[in-house]
Amino acid sequence: MNTPKKAQTRQAKIRDMLQKKDIINIQEFCEKLDVSIATIRNDLATLEKNGYLKRVLGGAISTEGTPRNTMYSSRVNLNKAEKKKIAEYAVTHYLRNDMTIVLDAGTTNHFIAEQILESDLSCRVITNAFNIVSLFSKVPNIEVISAGGKLDKDHNAFHDQDALYQLKKYHADIYFLSPNGIDINKMITSSAKDESEIKKFFISSAKKTVVVADYSKFGKSADYFLTNFASITCILTDDKLDNTTYKLLSKIVKIKCI
Template sequence: MNNSKRARERQNEIREILQTREVVSVNEFCSHFGASIATIRNDLAYLEGKGYLQRVKGGAMSCEGKARSTSMDARLNLHKTAKARIAKDIVANEIKPGMTLILDAGSSGYYVAKELAKAAIPCTVITPSAKALMMLAPMEGVQVCTPGGKYDSVQDTWHDEDALNCLKDIHADLYIMSPDGICDGQYNTSDESENEIKKQFVAMSDRIVAAADGSKMGRPGDYVICLEKDVDKLYTEPVRSVIRSIND
């Protein structure tokens, strides 16, 4: 692996570019840096090994605790198998008839909502996720509430300080939390307003379980939701290796 100063500068710039884009192709990086495909692929392999990015077909996306810079639609297609298995386990083991539960926005929350719709367990669901709301609202015996606030079209969710005001004096039996990362004994996220809502969800719930696929493990974030000791159970699943070559 080329460890020259020029290579390090290029790799740092790759990381910065990925913070502003959902997915950047290998060809775009080649054009930007005037570098060969082999050079860029080596850079991406090195950065992936460090946990800074994840290679996808034809390019790469950031893994640096900036999930909110990636659209919900893009994240729904990442680690689908792992998220579906986690959701199935949570619904089977944690959700009982008559519960009031909080379901986080995010791709993991979406898969829990999908599994809950299949199970048709009568319960009350509080969620800031527009996708979960639309999926669960038609279900007989399921009441769905949203905390409101400003709608974020990229994340397809409601969140801001107005949502916090709507959550006062609400009690939940279970909070299904979807963190951006788990690192150094902390569950974290990368958006301040979203973090405040998650902290409120923690405070208003009797029991907390976390849904986090293997890519979230060891990933740092900008804001701390809670400590590992505050979470009753973590549901996780190893993720499949990402595509290693643009020719695969």
């Protein structure tokens, strides 16, 4: 019988498990705790409501005990293998020498930047991401244009009004958009207001916008609307995206599972 006391004990174990591992899927919770999928889903919903974790597609990540200045580094390592695959495909199939490329501060773009570095492309990169500026700072064949303003350490980004003002003079061949949520009804969304304004500008100023997002971003909706699917050239994701979502999206936007 699933008593309140048993639920509290189990939820404490879930929190402890998430402190030891970045992301855990529902099946692993079920096996470790010897309970049903429905029970785990109820536990995750309760813990998310109380601010202890965030549910992602098929599992959960912890939101506990993450210092402000390490939040980005925690996020960038989630689904790392999937992000690397997306990045490799993006650079190989969409970029060439002498292009002007926009990379926002989303975590998948960190791996696109690394892949650009490995590819030895000569290009111009416009970014509001602090780590990408640092990565390219000593690379002679890459011209870097960065936003100014105040650094938001939680998001590893410059995205206040000063940053937006600095960026408005530039246009690009392609923008790799790394969103927080992709939902068929609520479209493409971002979790931070200032960052959403920067991303909206990037969409309007680039000839092409390619969404780069691992499977965990689908079926999720963040607070701030970015764009509908009509403005998107293509969505690049990984092969863990469920088939139902893929079929629904493929009817309204070009989507590639890698």
